[in-house]
Amino acid sequence: MKEFRTLKLLDLLQSYFVKMGIDYPIMRKLVQVKLTMDGRRVPAIFNQSTKKRTDSSDKNNFIKSLWFYALMGGIMVPLLFVGQNYLFQMGFIFGILMFLVMTSMISDFSAVLLDIRDRTIILSKPINRKTVSMAKLIHIIVYLFFLTGSLSAAPLVTSLVKNGVLFFLVFVVEIILLDILIVVMTAMVYLLILKFFDGEKLKDMINYVQIALSIVITVGYQLVVRSFNMIKFNFEFQAHWWQVFVIPLWFGAPFEWLLHGQNQTQFIIFSILALIVPFIALKIYSNLMPTFERYLQKLANNSITNQKGNGWLLKIISKVVCRSQDERTFFRFAIYMMGNEREFKLKVYPTLGFSIIFPFIFIFNEFKDKGLSAVAAGNWYLSLYLCAIMIPTVIMMLKYSSKYKAAWIYKTVPFQNTAPIFKGTLKAFIIKLLLPVFIIESILFTLLFGARIFPHLLVIFLSILLFTFISFRALRKALPFSEASEAGQQNEFWVILALIVLVSLLGGIHYLATILNGGLYGYMGLLLVVNFLVWRKGFNISWKSLSADVFQ
Structure with a gap:
């Protein structure tokens, strides 16, 4: 040695x-x-x-x-x-x-x-x-x-x-x-x-x-x-x-x-x-x-005590958010993996802490200088976009697992395309990790800014859904949990940096929409249409283009 x-x-x-x-x-x-x-x-x-x-x-x-x-x-x-x-x-x-x-x-x-x-x-x-x-x-x-x-x-x-x-x-x-x-x-x-x-x-x-x-x-x-x-x-x-x-x-x-x-x-x-x-x-x-x-x-000690107790709730949620049975299968699979893959949690969960605290740092700076009433009357609710900074990192980590050798199971999947796999996995991430953070932040922001920000919260959430799709398309594609954590591409880090910059751009577009008469609701309608289209048609990834050793 x-x-x-x-x-x-x-x-x-x-x-x-x-x-x-x-x-x-x-x-x-x-x-x-x-x-x-x-x-x-x-x-x-x-x-x-x-x-x-x-x-x-x-x-x-x-x-x-x-x-x-x-x-x-x-x-x-x-x-x-x-x-x-x-x-x-x-x-x-x-x-x-x-x-x-x-x-x-x-x-x-x-x-x-x-x-x-x-x-x-x-x-x-x-x-x-x-x-x-x-x-x-x-x-x-x-x-x-x-x-x-x-x-x-x-x-x-x-x-x-x-x-x-x-x-x-x-x-x-x-x-x-x-x-x-x-x-x-x-x-x-x-x-x-x-x-x-x-x-x-x-x-x-x-x-x-x-x-x-x-x-x-x-x-x-x-x-x-x-x-x-x-x-x-x-x-x-x-x-x-x-x-x-x-x-x-x-x-x-x-x-x-x-x-x-x-x-x-x-x-x-x-x-x-x-x-x-x-x-x-x-x-x-x-x-x-x-x-x-x-x-x-x-x-x-790998004893699991509460899996059966919440299984019925998981089935109900999967039926609500997933359109097909195949998609529901991978939704439940991804929920299970994110909840039981310790290495995944060790590397991803700290970013949840940053996502929770970052939006309030900017508000705190403004509060110190101008006071609570000035902050509540302003548009600092746009700092809620910062809770999306975790999305590229988590999507990148969804490729990795300490049990990646079990990815041979994908060979047995009788699917014509990969859309159910990726859509189910991303929806699992949204429900399990992203949505709880967003709900907590939204409640606190509503207490601070009042009910007037409800339309803005909806626009921010729709923007975050679109950003999730963009992050998925921009990052290297691989089957969920199919690679060891050492695998990947060096330039992926720089892609993540670019995506984080995109978060601020989405916040800027939101701000411009608030200036125009009826711009906020027009922007909301546009986001609804775009999200519907990309989440319906944007996940047809060729099996051959996936960077995994499963099919090699």
Whole structure:
């Protein structure tokens, strides 16, 4: 196996691991195996590769994707030139870093953190449980190091040139501390859920927690901004008691304390928290690792208790939304797969959290500046279009499954065309994932804006249905749940970005329709006609054009 450079760096901490009761040689070998196997895994944000799966085993797709993270990190560089308030600059930068890294942690590494295969393959051997758990933790930290290193490369280089060596060194140390804290925080949340739930309910709770984490990190990112007032482009810190819970401020405070000589109590407290909390958290987690591994066994419980209870409701819904028996069959099949495919839920459910919170972020900004009455009288209900940002990602993920080898069943389907398969699957996505989010948002928006937005809600929903069809046609076609998650096309990510831009375009058309006399209802009628036509005739995809190994 390949001798990774990170393993040589890990050797420098060998004595520390031995003191913790870790069998270091075994742990090192486990980490080496995990890093080797990761050459076959593709991160969610760059979840495609133009080459076949058989060609990807010798190349690390995650490492190849780091250029994209580095490009994203460039958005933080301008913050280093905004005034001279290090607490604002670095608090904001660490807020962005925490947002991006935590998002990647939830979507990419939850499957690794919650992997129970180690229990079957490794723990059946005479190996210390603590050693296995630490190998898993080190594995995740190594990849988070590459991830944060790529994201922070541009601001690190800029800070070295602009602010000097001491600033650069403090920045590097705090990035490492942030990584440790994020890993442990995520693991501790999952540990809490594992303690109180079991079986299928546990798996559902984990998905709900992912949605909650997505919302929390998005709201926390906003709290960083709310901690400052801008006066003539200079940001002044406004101290409040609740800021002790805003983690990015912890990591911004040492720059003010050490480099600007700001020795106020709040800066010292924040700095101490940034230094000691990650190590305390790591110590607590290391002591709880055997418990964590023991609780993970609950994930092996595949008991299903409520499938029969809601089967009648699923049949009724399928008869309402699907025109043919074939379509109903795949509607129920897709509902089942989306509810039971754990890898699908681990990667898709966090986007539901973003879809729920994003429309309210813009409203909150307007509310802060103009007040509730001004917001309620305006047209900020158009921000509801942002709940559609999840659609391209989910449609892309509908192609993938950990049980993709069972896709041979498609060979036995006696259909002349693929329309029932795709229509049934997309309608299942709309009913199970999209519609609940839209209904929740609509209720909250109606409470805020009043009954006057009912026609607008209908137009937005019709636009989202059309956008769902456009996303399906624009993305690469494959039979539902027929491919391993490593398969795909590199340019699909850029298609998703273009589709997200299209969401804002649809919102703009809606706004223009409200300006014209009777334009809203005319636009509503047009959307009804277009949706009827495309959903009736737009799913006749040739079997031969599908990019799946099923027919090869």
